[in-house]
Amino acid sequence: MPRTADTKEQILDAAEALFSAHGIEGVSLRSLTKEAKVNLASVHYHFGSKEAVVKAAFARCIRPVNRERLALLDQLEKEAADGHLGVEAVLFALFSPTMKLARGSSERQSFVRLCARLYSEPADYLEPFFEDEFREVMKRFEAAFARALPGLPQHELRSRMRFAVGVMAHTMLDCGRTHNWTAGKGDETDAQAILASMVRFVAGGMLARPGRMTPAREEAVA
Amino acid sequence: MPRTADTKEQILDAAEALFSAHGIEGVSLRSLTKEAKVNLASVHYHFGSKEAVVKAAFARCIRPVNRERLALLDQLEKEAADGHLGVEAVLFALFSPTMKLARGSSERQSFVRLCARLYSEPADYLEPFFEDEFREVMKRFEAAFARALPGLPQHELRSRMRFAVGVMAHTMLDCGRTHNWTAGKGDETDAQAILASMVRFVAGGMLARPGRMTPAREEAVA
DNA sequence: GTCTATAGGGGGATAGAC
DNA sequence: GTCTATCCCCCTATAGAC
Numbered sequence: 001m002p003r004t005a006d007t008k009e010q011i012l013d014a015a016e017a018l019f020s021a022h023g024i025e026g027v028s029l030r031s032l033t034k035e036a037k038v039n040l041a042s043v044h045y046h047f048g049s050k051e052a053v054v055k056a057a058f059a060r061c062i063r064p065v066n067r068e069r070l071a072l073l074d075q076l077e078k079e080a081a082d083g084h085l086g087v088e089a090v091l092f093a094l095f096s097p098t099m100k101l102a103r104g105s106s107e108r109q110s111f112v113r114l115c116a117r118l119y120s121e122p123a124d125y126l127e128p129f130f131e132d133e134f135r136e137v138m139k140r141f142e143a144a145f146a147r148a149l150p151g152l153p154q155h156e157l158r159s160r161m162r163f164a165v166g167v168m169a170h171t172m173l174d175c176g177r178t179h180n181w182t183a184g185k186g187d188e189t190d191a192q193a194i195l196a197s198m199v200r201f202v203a204g205g206m207l208a209r210p211g212r213m214t215p216a217r218e219e220a221v222a
Numbered sequence: 223m224p225r226t227a228d229t230k231e232q233i234l235d236a237a238e239a240l241f242s243a244h245g246i247e248g249v250s251l252r253s254l255t256k257e258a259k260v261n262l263a264s265v266h267y268h269f270g271s272k273e274a275v276v277k278a279a280f281a282r283c284i285r286p287v288n289r290e291r292l293a294l295l296d297q298l299e300k301e302a303a304d305g306h307l308g309v310e311a312v313l314f315a316l317f318s319p320t321m322k323l324a325r326g327s328s329e330r331q332s333f334v335r336l337c338a339r340l341y342s343e344p345a346d347y348l349e350p351f352f353e354d355e356f357r358e359v360m361k362r363f364e365a366a367f368a369r370a371l372p373g374l375p376q377h378e379l380r381s382r383m384r385f386a387v388g389v390m391a392h393t394m395l396d397c398g399r400t401h402n403w404t405a406g407k408g409d410e411t412d413a414q415a416i417l418a419s420m421v422r423f424v425a426g427g428m429l430a431r432p433g434r435m436t437p438a439r440e441e442a443v444a
Numbered sequence: 445g446t447c448t449a450t451a452g453g454g455g456g457a458t459a460g461a462c
Numbered sequence: 463g464t465c466t467a468t469c470c471c472c473c474t475a476t477a478g479a480c
Contacts, residue, residue, distance in 0.1 A: 007445085023344050025247035028473060039447055044475065046445095120342045120395055122245050159419045162396055163389045167427075170388025173342055197381045201427035205389075208426025210419075229463080250455060261465055266457065268463090 008046045010036040015057035020114035024054055024121055055129055058118055061111045066137050068097040073140055085148040088203045092195075094141055095168055095202075099195045102175050116172035149206060156210045164202045171198060230268045232258040237279040242336035246276055246343055277351055280340055283323075283333045288359050290319040295362055307370045309428050313421045316363055317390055321417045324397050338394035371428060378432045386424045393420060 014036035018027045029050055033040045047053045072093035076085070102112045118126060138161075145157055152160075171194065236258035240249040251272055255262045269275045294315035298307070324334045340348060360383075367379055374382075393416065 021344065023245075023247065025245065026344065029475090030473075040474095041448085041476080042446065050474070117342060117344070120339060122243065122248065122339070156419065159416070160423055162392065163420065163423045166389045166392025166396075167385045168388075169392055170384065174384055174388075194381070197378065197432075198385065200430045200432065201382055201385045203427075204430030205423035205425075205427040208422045210422060251457090252455075261463095262456095263458080263466085264464065272456070 007036075007038050007042050010038055011043055011046065011053065012057050012060055015053055016061060016114055017110050019054065019057060020110035020112075020117060023117060024123060029053075051125055054118075054123075054126070058114070058126075058129070059133065062115055062133055065097045065101065065115075066133065068100075069093055069137055070140060072096070073144055077144070085144060087145070087148045087206050088199050090141065090144045090148050091164070091199045091202050091206070093144075094164070095195060095198055098168065098172060099191050102172070103191045112172045112175060116169045119169055145206070152210060160206055163205060167198060167202055229258075229260050229264050232260055233265055233268065233275065234279050234282055237275055238283060238336055239332050241276070241279060242332035242334075242339060245339060246345060251275075273347055276340075276345075276348070280336070280348075280351070281355065284337055284355055287319045287323065287337075288355065290322075291315055291359055292362060294318070295366055299366070307366060309367070309370045310421050310425045312363065312366045312370050313386070313424050313428070314417075315366075316386070317417060317420055317424075320390065320394060321413050324394070325413045334394045334397060338391045341391055367428070374432060382428055385427060389420060389424055 011032065014032050015027075018032055018035055029040060029043050032053070033043055043050075043053060047056060073090070076089050076093055080086075080089075098112060098115065119130070142157070142161060145161060146152075146154070149157065175194070233254065236254050237249075240254055240257055251265055252262060254275070255265055265272075265275060269278060295312070298311050298315055302308075302311075320334060320337065341352070364379070364383060367383060368374075368376070371379065397416070
C-alpha cells in the first residue's frame, strides 16, 4: 500500500469515485469498502451510517469550492468597491472553482460529477444539508448579481440564478461523458474553453432585457 | 376501481409517479406493483424486467413531447421559409412541449421531473436509449439554430445547445420543489411565466457574441 | 481500531397452479 | 393473464473476538 492515508480518508476517496460514477443508491457499502481496501465494519465505526458517509463525502468536496467562490467574490468586490461590478466577473467567481476541480487528478475529476448528481438525487435527507452548505454562497452572489444587474426585478434575478446553476450542473454532468467535449484534445485546454463559453452564454442570459414573449407565442401555450 | 385501464398502463402510471419521486434505484418492483394495485409477477409477464419498465415509462413520456417539438418546428420553418428564423421562436418550440406537461393533471406533473432525472441517472443501459429517442430532435434543432444564428461556429453552437438543455433540465427538476417557484399562485400562470423567462434567458445566451474572456480572468484559471 | 460472522430485511426474477 | 410461493441474491447494521 503506497499511501499512508488513514482509513477514514480512504473511505471518502472511494465514496467520491463510486458515488459519482453510480449514484448513491447504486453504491453499496460492500463495493465501497472493497474499493477503499478497508473492512466493511470500519465504515460504521468511523461514520455510523451510509447516510453520514454521503454527507461527509459531499462536504469534503464542496466546502473548499464554496470557500474559493467567496474568496474570489471578496476580491472582486474590493477591486470594484467604487464602481461597476461586471456580470462576467461575478460568473467567473461562481463557476471557475468547480471547473478547476475538473482538471485535477483523475481521482478528483469525479468530484465534479458527484456534486452535480447530488443536486438531482432525490434523497430527502440531502435537501436541508444542501441548503445549509450553499446558503452563504447564494446570499452573497444574489447580492453581487443584484449590483451587477441594476433594475432587474428580484424575482427575475432569482429565476436567472437558477438558470445559471442549471447550466453549470448540466455541464458538470456532461463533462463526464467525454465524447461530448472532444473538440479540445485534453482536460487542460478544454476546461478553460468550456468555462469561457459558459460565462459568455450565461452573461448573455443574465443581461437579456426582461420582458414578455410575442403575443402569438403566449397564446400557443395557453 | 373507477378506471378501466389495463394492467400494463396501471404499471406505467405508477412507474412515472414513483420513479420521478424516488429515482430508478429508489423504487422496487414491490413498491411499484403495490402502487399500481397489480400483482408483482405481472410486471415480468408484461415487460420482462425492471429495465424494460423504465424504458417503456420513459418512452411513453417523451415521445409525444418530441413529436410536438418537431411539429412546432415544422410549422415555424414553413412560416419563415423565405426569411429570418427567430431564436426565441426556435427555443419556444424546444421548451414549450415540456412545460405543457408541467401544467397537466397531478399524475402528469411528475413526468417532467422524471425526464429531467433520467438524464442525470447513471444507468448505463439508458444512454443509448436516450440517444435514439433524441437523435431526430437534436439534428433538426441544431439545423434550426444554425439558421437562426448565422456565423456562430458549429462547436460553439453545440456547446450552447447543451447549455440550453441544462437550463431546461434543471428548471424541470426545480419545478418539483414548489417552494422555489412561489411567485405565482398556481401552475397555470407560473408555467407560462417560467417558460417566458427561460426563453428570454437562453435567447440572450445564444445570441451572445462568442469570444474570449478578459486576459486577467484567463490567467486565474490557468 | 480492526476484524469475522451473522442477524434481519429487501431486492429481482421465476415456477407452476389456476 | 393472473396469482402464490419461493429461490437466491445483496443489502445495512451490529455483536463480539482480537
